[in-house]
Amino acid sequence: xxxxxxxxxxxxxxxxxxxxxxxxxxxxxxxxxxxxxxxxxxxxxxxxxxxxxxxxxxxxxxxxxxxxxxxxxxxxxxxxxxxxxxxxxxxxxxxxxxxxxxxxxxxxxxxx
Amino acid sequence: xxxxxxxxxxxxxxxxxxxxxxxxxxxxxxxxxxxxxxxxxxxxxxxxxxxxxxxxxxxxxxxxxxxxxxxxxxxxxxxxxxxxxxxxxxxxxxxxxxxxxxxxxxxxxxxxx
Numbered sequence: 001x002x003x004x005x006x007x008x009x010x011x012x013x014x015x016x017x018x019x020x021x022x023x024x025x026x027x028x029x030x031x032x033x034x035x036x037x038x039x040x041x042x043x044x045x046x047x048x049x050x051x052x053x054x055x056x057x058x059x060x061x062x063x064x065x066x067x068x069x070x071x072x073x074x075x076x077x078x079x080x081x082x083x084x085x086x087x088x089x090x091x092x093x094x095x096x097x098x099x100x101x102x103x104x105x106x107x108x109x110x111x112x
Numbered sequence: 113x114x115x116x117x118x119x120x121x122x123x124x125x126x127x128x129x130x131x132x133x134x135x136x137x138x139x140x141x142x143x144x145x146x147x148x149x150x151x152x153x154x155x156x157x158x159x160x161x162x163x164x165x166x167x168x169x170x171x172x173x174x175x176x177x178x179x180x181x182x183x184x185x186x187x188x189x190x191x192x193x194x195x196x197x198x199x200x201x202x203x204x205x206x207x208x209x210x211x212x213x214x215x216x217x218x219x220x221x222x223x224x225x
Contacts (some may be wrong), residue, residue, distance in 0.1 A: 036214075043219055044214075049211070079182040100212055102147070103154050
């Protein structure tokens with residue numbers, strides 16, 4: 001399973017766009033890139049998933065360059081409620097189970 | 113539709129005691145997972161079940177056993193609790209599409225003294 005590296009923490013202000021970059025140099029051909037969000041005392045929540053190029057949903061965008069060795073989660077116009085830990089995961093089919101390995105994540109603090 | 117439910121929410125055990133954490137999902141998902149999360153850390157996979165009747169070890173299986181009772185239920189058992197097992201335990205089930213969308217339960221906060 002590919003190891004991921006992402007910043008430990010980031011600060012932002014309400015209304016700004018936040019970009020969190022994740023490095024995954026050893027990503028395998030069949031690996032997908034998935035981002036989760038976790039609030040204190042709650043389980044993680046799926047945000048977005050992609051394989052290549054760009055994926056957008058109602059919450060975020062995910063940018064993946066052609067070499068797929070990194071990815072960037074973009075959160076438009078953050079609010080205080082976006083303060084959370086964000087996990088970048090790279091997962092592939094392992095023994096038919098789709099295992100996901102969580103790293104330490106990026107703690108995003110959104111200030112007023 | 114409750115999603116993923118876990119019981120109990122909190123538990124305090126003495127070293128050497130045993131207990132079973134219960135998890136159930138009502139989304140008809142095939143795959144289910146147990147994770148632990150220590151303070152300030154990411155989640156670590158303990159065991160998973162790709163389908164009813166199958167279970168496999170994750171990153172940190174030592175000291176735990178699991179049972180996939182049926183498609184809905186996946187339990188985690190601590191046979192002889194140790195202080196190192198103090199953690200928050202999350203159960204999850206996986207959607208088929210997108211591939212890696214897991215739904216997590218609210219967690220069980222376990223303290224072993």
